[in-house]
Amino acid sequence: MADIITKATRIGYAEGLLYLGETDEKVLVMDADLAGATQTAKFKQKHPDRFFDCGIAEQNMMGIAAGLSLSGYTVFASSFAMFAAGRAFEQIRNSIGYPHLNVKIGATHAGISVGEDGASHQCNEDIALMRSIPGMTIINPADAVEAKAATIAAAKHEGPVYLRFGRLAVPVLFDRSYQFEWGKGQVLTEGSDVAIFATGLMVNEALMAAEQLKNEGISARVVNLHTIKPLDEELVVTAARECGCVVTAEEHSVLGGLGSAVCETLSEQCPTPVVRVGVEDVYGRSGPAVELLHMYGLDAARIVEASKKVVTLKR
Amino acid sequence: MDKQLKRELEMQAIRVRMDVIRGTFNAKSGHPGGSLSIADIMTYLYFHKMNVDPKNPDWEGRDRFVLSKGHTAPALYAALALRGFFPEEEIERLRKPDSFLQGHPSLRMTPGVDMSTGSLGQGISAAVGMALGAKLKGADYEVYTVLGDGEIQEGQVWEAAMFAAAKKLDNLVAVVDNNNLQIDGTVEEVNSPYPIDKKFEAFGWNVINCDGHNFDEIDAAFTFADKKNGKPSVIIAKTVKGKGVSYMEYAVEWHGKAPKEEEYTEAMCELQDRLAELEAAAAQE
Numbered sequence: 001m002a003d004i005i006t007k008a009t010r011i012g013y014a015e016g017l018l019y020l021g022e023t024d025e026k027v028l029v030m031d032a033d034l035a036g037a038t039q040t041a042k043f044k045q046k047h048p049d050r051f052f053d054c055g056i057a058e059q060n061m062m063g064i065a066a067g068l069s070l071s072g073y074t075v076f077a078s079s080f081a082m083f084a085a086g087r088a089f090e091q092i093r094n095s096i097g098y099p100h101l102n103v104k105i106g107a108t109h110a111g112i113s114v115g116e117d118g119a120s121h122q123c124n125e126d127i128a129l130m131r132s133i134p135g136m137t138i139i140n141p142a143d144a145v146e147a148k149a150a151t152i153a154a155a156k157h158e159g160p161v162y163l164r165f166g167r168l169a170v171p172v173l174f175d176r177s178y179q180f181e182w183g184k185g186q187v188l189t190e191g192s193d194v195a196i197f198a199t200g201l202m203v204n205e206a207l208m209a210a211e212q213l214k215n216e217g218i219s220a221r222v223v224n225l226h227t228i229k230p231l232d233e234e235l236v237v238t239a240a241r242e243c244g245c246v247v248t249a250e251e252h253s254v255l256g257g258l259g260s261a262v263c264e265t266l267s268e269q270c271p272t273p274v275v276r277v278g279v280e281d282v283y284g285r286s287g288p289a290v291e292l293l294h295m296y297g298l299d300a301a302r303i304v305e306a307s308k309k310v311v312t313l314k315r
Numbered sequence: 316m317d318k319q320l321k322r323e324l325e326m327q328a329i330r331v332r333m334d335v336i337r338g339t340f341n342a343k344s345g346h347p348g349g350s351l352s353i354a355d356i357m358t359y360l361y362f363h364k365m366n367v368d369p370k371n372p373d374w375e376g377r378d379r380f381v382l383s384k385g386h387t388a389p390a391l392y393a394a395l396a397l398r399g400f401f402p403e404e405e406i407e408r409l410r411k412p413d414s415f416l417q418g419h420p421s422l423r424m425t426p427g428v429d430m431s432t433g434s435l436g437q438g439i440s441a442a443v444g445m446a447l448g449a450k451l452k453g454a455d456y457e458v459y460t461v462l463g464d465g466e467i468q469e470g471q472v473w474e475a476a477m478f479a480a481a482k483k484l485d486n487l488v489a490v491v492d493n494n495n496l497q498i499d500g501t502v503e504e505v506n507s508p509y510p511i512d513k514k515f516e517a518f519g520w521n522v523i524n525c526d527g528h529n530f531d532e533i534d535a536a537f538t539f540a541d542k543k544n545g546k547p548s549v550i551i552a553k554t555v556k557g558k559g560v561s562y563m564e565y566a567v568e569w570h571g572k573a574p575k576e577e578e579y580t581e582a583m584c585e586l587q588d589r590l591a592e593l594e595a596a597a598a599q600e
Contacts, residue, residue: 028451052447052482060440060474067444070379070430071452090434091471095441099422099431 006169009200010108012144013165014039016151017076017106021047027155030065030077032058037167038078038108058083062091062103069101074155077103081110081164085126096160097133104154104161110140111251112279112296113168113201115289122284128256130162131229137183138229140164140250140258142203143173146226149180157182166251168289170201185232187239191221194307195239195246199225199258202249202277202298209303220307231261233269240272245310247275249303251293254278273313275306316534320363322597324530327397328358329590332559333583334393334406340579342410345418348569350390352494352527352554353461359533360459361394369399372426378456379445381430383438383472384463384492385419386571391428392416400427436469438462439489443479446487446547461490465497467508473518479547480519487547488540489520492527494556496567515549527552560585 020027021043030052035041044051054061058079065077077084084107085092096103107126114122130138139154139161141147147165154161188203189210198206203224210220221243223235240246246266248259259276266272279296293299331354339345361367365378382391389409396403401415408414415424419433429445432438442460449456462472479487491511499505508514512522521544525536533552540548556570557563560582574582 054474054478057471057474057478059436059471060443060478063437063440063471063475064444064447064478066430067441067446068448068451069444070441071445071448071454073448073451091437091440094431094434095437 005172007144007172008167008169009141009144009147009165010039010167012141012147013106013108013151013163014042015144016148017043018046019148019152020155021050024074024155026072026074028052028068028073028075030054030061030075032056032061032079032083034079037080038106040078040106058088059091062088063095065103066095066099066101069103075103076106078106078108080121081107081123081126082121085129085162086123089129093133097136100135100159102158102160104163106163106165108165109167110164111166111200112284112292112298113166113251113289115167115292116286118286119283124253124279124284125256126164127228127250127252127258128260131256131261135159136229137161137227138164139227140200141226142200142224143170145172145174145178146180149178150226153180153182164200166201168201171204173204173207183227183230183232185227185235186224187221188224189220189222191219192243193219194311195221195223195243196249196303196307197223197225197236197246197258197262198249199228200251202251205298205300206249206303208300209307212300212304213307218307218311225258228258228261231265233265236262236265237270240266240270244314245273247277247303247306247310249277251298252278253281255281273310275310277302277306316531321530322593324358324362326590326593326597327362328355329559329586329593330397331358331390331393333586334396334403335389336560336574336579336582336586338389338392338406338409339573341407343573344410345389345573346386346571347389347574348496348556348563348566349384349463349492349494350387351558351560351563352556353387353390353492354559355528355530355533356461356490356492356552357390357394359530359537361398364537365459366456367398367427369427372400376454376456379429379442379458381438381442381445381458381460382420382432383442383460384435384466385432385438388418388420391420392425395425395427435463435466436471439472439475442487442489443475443484446479446484447482449486450484456486458487459490461492463497464491464493464495464502464508464511465505467491467511468506476515476518476520483545484547485543485545488537489547489549491549491551492554493551494554496556496570498570500567511551519546521546521548523548523550525550525552527554528558559589
């Protein structure tokens with residue numbers, strides 16, 4: 001196996017912002033004293049006059065972003081997922097979502113892979129929170145290439161977008177030919193026994209799981225659902241119908257995230273057995289990110305296990 | 316202030332108050348007390364101070380207004396209707412399912428509304444963002460926002476205040492409607508925000524105190540706030556909750572309650588009488 005290149009999706013976010021900095025003068029970037037960590041410092045360095053640090057005041061940042069967007073700007077407001085979607089939830093809901101403003105929330109350090117900082121900073125609830133806001137688009141890229149492309153695509157979309165990025169360097173799955181299709185999932189491997197819908201860093205785990213399942217005689221179709229809202233329902237229903245059972249995989253609570261979104265769609269349009277892989281309604285803890293991912297069942301092994309289980313549930 | 320202009324504004328403010336009563340009576344709900352306390356300020360802004368075009372509510376060069384204390388939307392709607400942004404009849408459909416007049420201001424539904432508000436503490440941040448946006452664009456419009464004195468208990472207000480001063484947003488004018496009452500009692504009883512002026516001063520703002528029901532004082536305060544010295548300005552307007560309707564004045568229970576039929580008639584008669592007095596005085600001159 002060739003050397004795997006790894007890169008955090010937050011770096012892809014910064015690359016996307018840098019591209020936008022050169023190509024779209026309406027783009028502004030904001031942060032709440034985490035520019036080094038969220039990577040927006042790279043944009044700040046290039047375009048200091050188009051970067052605003054609000055200090056440690058995420059609620060105000062969302063309101064300022066709303067006001068700037070009403071002045072004709074496309075604003076990327078950045079912080080950790082916990083403080084963006086969590087602390088500033090109501091500001092996002094009332095000051096950005098309700099008036100449907102052109103604000104993009106760049107939330108980094110999502111999920112358990114924050115690692116050593118522990119449960120207070122490991123946000124496994126943000127997708128659930130953002131999904132509940134009418135008109136919000138939620139994108140959770142699988143690698144740095146997709147993260148960059150999603151950032152650029154978000155700037156072209158009129159309305160609020162929640163972009164979810166990770167701290168941990170994860171394998172780069174896509175090459176330069178990658179095209180981000182707005183709202184469209186992507187079949188990465190064909191298969192017919194089980195459909196695995198994955199998002200974020202779990203896409204790579206799903207691909208590894210599919211390899212293992214193949215060796216055990218189970219043909220898995222891996223689908224990358226970078227966009228959780230609006231969900232690519234057509235793709236989800238088609239894959240579920242053709243494979244007859246489904247596994248979902250996300251670095252997020254099993255409540256309210258991708259797994260919930262898939263179950264909601266399937267129960268109404270194509271009832272299908274589903275097993276969800278994700279954080280099991282518990283808080284995280286401190287530790288090295290990769291160790292924690294295994295500890296909380298966010299890995300290929302758990303997807304294999306879930307796939308074998310769900311195949312037995314087929315009617 | 317010119318005497319005739321002052322008289323006109325006083326009459327217009329009575330009409331605003333009548334629409335506040337008319338709106339909340341027909342809606343059988345809403346917030347008359349705080350709407351009446353800001354009626355003079357809203358009148359001053361929409362009939363004298365602000366550069367707006369009712370025929371073109373989204374005109375790029377207009378001054379912006381954010382009602383941070385969004386529950387007093389009836390006063391904003393009254394000013395907008397009387398200024399010609401939409402027909403005054405709509406006031407009677409306030410809070411009805413088929414009306415574009417929501418219980419709290421909605422940017423996407425009502426002509427002339429510059430920002431959705433209602434959740435306290437959030438409007439000022441949006442106003443600060445608009446002021447920053449104007450500076451970035453090199454646009455010379457002003458941004459005005461009105462806050463409640465209870466509202467400034469919200470921490471976000473002070474996050475916004477700190478940011479506005481740090482960014483030297485002297486195109487921003489905030490008004491604190493200091494009627495001294497909030498739902499649970501007087502602001503001191505509940506959680507005192509005083510001294511309000513010293514707090515804003517410490518945050519780096521120009522601070523002006525005025526009587527929020529006296530147009531000479533209101534005019535002097537806004538004129539002072541026009542000075543461009545690299546600081547945002549706040550006008551602390553001493554007001555009376557329920558102002559203009561005798562039984563609502565200083566009465567906390569009229570924060571969020573609509574007048575019933577008899578109360579409606581009494582309030583409208585009082586306001587009508589006051590308007591007639593002003594008209595008679597104007598005719599004599």
